[in-house]
Amino acid sequence: MHKQFAPRVFQLGYVALETPDVMRARDHYAETIGMSETATGHDGESYLSIGYEHHNIVLRQAMHKAMGHLGFQLNPGTELRQLVAELRAFGLGAQIKSDSQPGIRELVEVEPVPGTTLQLYTDIDAPAPGFKRTGVSPLRLGHVAVISPEGPKLKTFFMDFLGFWFTDTIAGISNFITCNREHHVVNLVSMPDQRVHHIAFQLKGNASHAMAGDLLAERGLPVKWGPTRHTAGHNIASYHYDPDQVLIELYTDMDVFIPELNMCEARPWHGHFPMAPREWKLTELAAWETEFAFSLAQA
Template identity: 45%
Template sequence: MTRAFQIAYVDLDTPAAEQEVAYYDRVLGATPAERGSDGRAYFSLGLDHHNITIKPAPQKRLTALGLRIEQEAADETVRSLRGLGLSPEKKSDARPGVPALVEVVVAGHTLHLLPEMAMPGPGFRTSGVVPTRLGHVALITPEADKFVEFCSAIGFRTTDWFEGIATFLTCNHDHHVLNVIGAPETRLHHLAFELRSRAAHHDVADFLAKENHPILWGPSRHTAGHNLASYHYDPSRFLIELYSDMDVLVPELNIFEPRPWHEAYPQRPRVWTIEQLTTWGTRFDFDLKTA
């Protein structure tokens, strides 16, 4: 069966494409990789050909989420997904740096499953936020159970829950790679980029303020995942999380590596109640009014 292990990229449509391009170049500090004839701009965070794609469009939206999968032929992936009752489509040379991918729509979201991506390794920038990677993506869908079920079928496991609101899923050792939020709409909630250290939060906050992207919330420590996090809007008002210190899963024991700020030893996957979240002062964790 197809098994995912990492986020590869996100495709973002926006009417503010040039402002987005400037943001990812000068503010976030990603490396411009390529510009397509259709106006698409591809950005790399250091190794892959691209991790973010910006495309001019009348409305802002997440158009695709790329997931790296273990090496297997695209035809095998198609067969696996058809076995789940889905309608996948194999595509060859559909985007730069990706020789083949399988596209499938699940619970209203378009996913690209790719076994291979070019890794030219442009390295890290010397100015801007300069995150180490695109760490996780939070998605909203009215068919959250269906999306979670699909993720489980391709190798994800559940690590935590917000009671009646969100499910946290991982396909590697990070506490979460996807955050699936059940709500009556289908859209991106936020993108999360990892900072190199907890100390970086202070400098990044000052830098974002000077660049007119003020912090909306944080830096503060989350509940599920315990990552230190702050949030701001990019020019299209996509919500961007910058984080560090995320919990590390030990899958063989189904626990997280112990940290001094944990509430229990050992810390295991759990359901966080609304009362607990409010007590921790992290209302932003589940505030769906962000757009």
């Protein structure tokens, strides 16, 4: 459905991961991905920044790996108390948390479905530790793919409450939605499991894929898929695992969505014009038909 109101949030801010070994995971994100640790928490949490905002990845010690919360930045000027009231009117309990983490004074926490916690905030400190020139050194955190048995409910929340636009689906299982110019900021995967499917970092340019691949190889980290061009989103993507077997995507060339026209900007590699939201088959994951070296269901 094409709608007229703008999303309440404009970007994915951070992804929190629970890990049995914070130091090992921290080493991957700091040294291999090329992020800077900006703070550590009382329970050994590690806050890591790509280069500008206080954190884009949060690592927390836990018995088992798991998805923590997802942070989305609200449009400037959003009144948090009013937001809580509107969430309640939408049928969801929500609370304002003060100083729950370094870098963010106040945020609204809401669990649209059990086990998926979102943190919504207007302001995050920008200590700007600088973009590293070592490691993969991505440009930004682009999107997160979440597996949930409550995919349709999550989609309703993201679209009907947060105002995300729907841009594509793969067989109705993987649903791509966005709150900004990129084809997808969230990918909701409906499956009987609850975890992060992958976290995606945007690289500086297509040449960065080669440099990232060499760097991962030097560190003994196999590239499990790609680089290849996707169909939904048409991003050139490669995937590797972090030390907890959380899938990390590195990508460039994501389709640019124009909500006013309900289509993506035309590109030479598009097989359909206009590139409007559509359904792709499960066999149509890669425009280059590149085989992948992992089980899609377990990735």
